[in-house]
Amino acid sequence: MTKKFWQLTPAERQALLVDQGILSVDQAQFWSAQQPLPETVLTGLSENVIGQMSLPVGVVPGVVIAGTPRTIPLATEEPSVVAAINHGFKMLDQGRDLTIIANAHALTGQVALQNVSAYAAQELQANLSRLTAIGYAAHPTLKSHGGRIERITVAPGAVDDSLQLLVTVTPGEAMGANIMNDILEAVAPAAAEVTGGAVLFAVLTNDGRDSVTQVQAALPLANLQTPSHSGRTVGQRIAAIADWAQQDSRRAVTHNKGIMNGVAALALATGNDTRAVNAAAHAYAASSGTYRGLSIWRVQDDTLVGTITLPIPVGTVGGATKVLPSAQQALTLLGRPTVLQLQAIAASVGLAANLAALHALVTDGIQRGHMRLQYGSLAVRVGATAAEIAPLAAQLATVGRPSEALAQQLLAQLRAKEKDHGHRD
Ligand code: MEV
Helix, strand or coil: CCCCHHHCCHHHHHHHHHHCCCCCHHHHHHHHHCCCCCHHHHHHHCCCCCCCCCCCEEEEEEEEECCEEEEEEEECCCCCHHHHHHHHHHHCHHHCCEEEEEECCCEEEEEEEECCCCCHHHHHHHCHHHHHHHHHHHCCCCHHHCCEEEEEEEEECCCCCCEEEEEEEECCCECCHHHHHHHHHHHHHHHHHHHCCEEEEEEECCCCCCCEEEEEEEEEHHHHCECCECHHHHHHHHHHHHHHHHHCHHHHHHHHHHHHHHHHHHHHHCCCCHHHHHHHHHHHHCCCCCCCCCEEEEEECCEEEEEEEEECCCCCECHHHHHCHHHHHHHHHCCCCCHHHHHHHHHHHHHHHHHHHHHHHHCCCHHHHHHHHHHHHHHHHCCCCHHHHHHHHHHHHCCCCCCHHHHHHHHHHHHHHHHHHHHHC
């Protein structure tokens, strides 16, 4: 019997991806060699470096997003994440049940001015084209990289006698944080001069409302069926738990954490700023004044319809994306998406992770799926070899909640049995 993708060893998976033309031999070699980062990269990315840490990179193969086949790389330390997303995409016909509804890539920055004169707002309005020119001069290559300063607006400040300039930029393929901060720091002194005020701060906002992506899923209820639940019952229960996350922030934060399991793992694999991605998502979840789930699900006839809406502030060039060799390899594995495509993939991964989590919660509970993976890691902890992990994990699964001592005992029994077979063969 041919093995499933998840049953292969990492080397077998690499070989299969080479056979399928998804990885070149050199790329497979990169993933198997696990080269440590050179000192220049380490010291270029952080200060006071004493070492480095590694994380597993798993893939979800055979996904199709907006008609394009994708192999999705995910960097995570949480054992169930890749398996859950894989399951989510299975229920979504590998992504064919998804539609990209909206997709934007822009960001906004703030120049905050204090102690401004009574006429400051009018003075700023009168100088907007000069301030825009100063902004462009701070980043002469912005336009040639497909970016532009979309608008500069004057808005009230948050403290007495203050004002702010809101600068919105489309940063091309970059995430845009550096571009934005360069522009703001160039514009700020001129704005202070015009208003007679003082600059309090000039920095981007991680509020991501200008980078919102929306993806919709419509899947047959039959895809949700389990041995003990009909597809319709599961669909109705998924709609109910998602609705709960619209009403109750305790549940919403966990609902959204499950979504970010996927989004952040893709962001990390591609060298993006996971804190920016998380901050923007959670702020967006609270943008109505109440913290809510980032996705909603409802049953419509024989279909479960789900919609995820969230900002995904990522880039495909610049920063760690450029410097980290594994991030470059991850983008190559993904098929070199544009930034808008990367956002759409990330939102789709978030929705798949969410669907899998809600499906598990309203059917068997999440521990059953989690435990299967934990049996594997318990087997590794007690010293099982690669060949012993699967049979030992299968035995551990029959025990319920096995201790480390029991795992050791079962491993010893397994080895004795193997030896016995060896003698008889
Ligand atoms: C676990 O990492 C994520 C879940 O808790 C998400 C959820 O509850 O929706 C399973």
